Amino acid sequence: MxxxxxxxxxxxxxxxxxxxxxxxxxxxxxxxxxxxxxxxxxxxxxxxxxxxxxxxxxxxxxxxxxxxxxxxxxxxxxxxxxxxxxxxxxxxxxxxxxxxxxLDLSGRLSSTKSAKGMSLAQKLAKLHTTPAPTPKGYDKPQFGFPATTCCGDTPQDNTFTSSWADFYANHRLRFIVHQSKKSNGADKQLEDLVEQTCTAVIPRLIGDDHLNNGKGITPVVIHGDLWSGNASVGKLPGMTEPEDVVFDSSACYAHSEFELGIMKMFGGFGGGFLDEYHQLVPKTEPVEEYADRVRLYELYHHLNHHALFGGGYRSGAVSIMRELVGKYGKGGRDEL
Structure with a gap:
């Protein structure tokens, strides 16, 4: 050829x-x-x-x-x-x-360390502790990305935004439920739950004045589509031995914990991965809400898969939203 x-x-x-x-x-x-x-x-x-x-x-x-x-x-x-x-x-x-x-792939990631070099947890920790660059025309790093990226076949709106809560509500959750409406037709229950999540849960759980005791978070580069099928062991040019590597990225400048949503959804990274990772990247304060933040971030990927494939991914999204709105929404479960 x-x-x-x-x-x-x-x-x-x-x-x-x-x-x-x-x-x-x-x-x-x-x-x-x-x-x-x-x-x-x-x-x-x-x-x-x-x-x-x-x-x-x-x-x-x-x-x-x-x-x-x-x-x-x-x-x-x-x-x-x-x-x-x-x-x-x-x-x-x-x-x-x-x-x-x-990338010369030699095998899937395993729960035991077999590759040379830094582990995936160590490499991801380094990525997630490297502040995003300041975009041209701005005076500080922003959430978003300088190009449209695709998660699966979904083109994502990465318009630069100074507020992480606003970015996640508008450019991830509201955006993807609109994509779902185009793919699957109107779904009032799903749309109402997304709106409740954006207006009640997001400010309470990931609001800029709430995270890190009001200090907010620094945007970092994330892979954006890091399920186990996009991670492997292989050799890049210059490597003498296989190492943990990733590919097929859908990057943006985001809260580091956003990466963990899809990793939790599909699993496959081994039981010790998060322990090793969080020794290097401490959980964001308040730590006691960490699991709920990861659930909130996992929600986007359920909605994206529903937009792309329909079917059973809707029930996973609804379950997460009902749980979070019931826990953090104004008025709790009476609103559902």
Whole structure:
């Protein structure tokens, strides 16, 4: 298979000494993945990973993943591949590409430490203790992200916001219930519960004047879609032994505990993961509300899966919201 001339130019490759082969699935249904192998002047092979897809959906997804991977890689270089670029293919009109480091996967994460280097808990802790950069035009770090990112196939609104509570209410929960309405039709009970959660639970549980004894929280980069299928053991360029790594990111600048919502929803990170992680990243104050905050953050992913797939994810979302509104909503269970 011949490599598109746009990618040849991006990477500065010799097309006559470069080949392309299939690399399996790609997460989004319309995307294809490939392995690029090129022979360098010294005779050694170098490899890259490429995704390709059609239309504006692929263009937006690849731009978001490009910026996501590099935001994570810049903070913790051994945690994920770096992205070299994205854009339109020259020889295949209407198609787009993303090119990253090739990640040589060797196995799934396990509950026992088998990889070399820092553990996933240590790498994630480093990521979650690195303050987000200050966006151009702002005087301090913001919650959000400079590009639209996709969680699954859902494009997320990452408009910069100074308040974490406002960002989570408007750009995650209200946004995703609107997506669900477009996918599944109107659902008054679900919409009312989301609104109660946004107006009553969020200010009480993650309000800016409530977290950390009123000091608020610092935005940090999170992966954003860190279920166990997006974490593995493998080698990035420069690694001599496999290490814990992640991929297929949907990053944003957020509360570090937001990362833990989807990790709790699907599990698979081993019983000791959180113990090791929280030795390095203490739970946000008030600590006694930590489990409820993680449930609140897990809620977004139930709603997103309901928007994408319908079915049983609705009941999980409703259960979480009833529990939290009953505990933190004004008037408690009488409002349900």
């Amino acid at each position: 011949k490599l598109d001339s746009a990618v040849v130019a991006l990477l500065g490759l010799d097309a006559d000494n470069t080949s392309v082969s299939s690399a399996g699935g790609a997460g989004m249904s319309s995307a294809c993945t490939s392995k690029i192998t090129t022979k360098q002047p010294n005779g050694e092979n170098m490899t890259y990973f490429m995704k390709t897809g059609k239309g504006p959906e692929a263009e937006a997804m690849f731009e978001g993943e490009h910026q996501s991977l590099n935001a994570i890689h810049n903070a913790v270089p051994t945690l994920c591949p770096r992205s070299f670029g994205h854009g339109r293919l020259t020889d295949a009109p209407g198609k787009h590409y993303l090119v990253t480091d090739y």
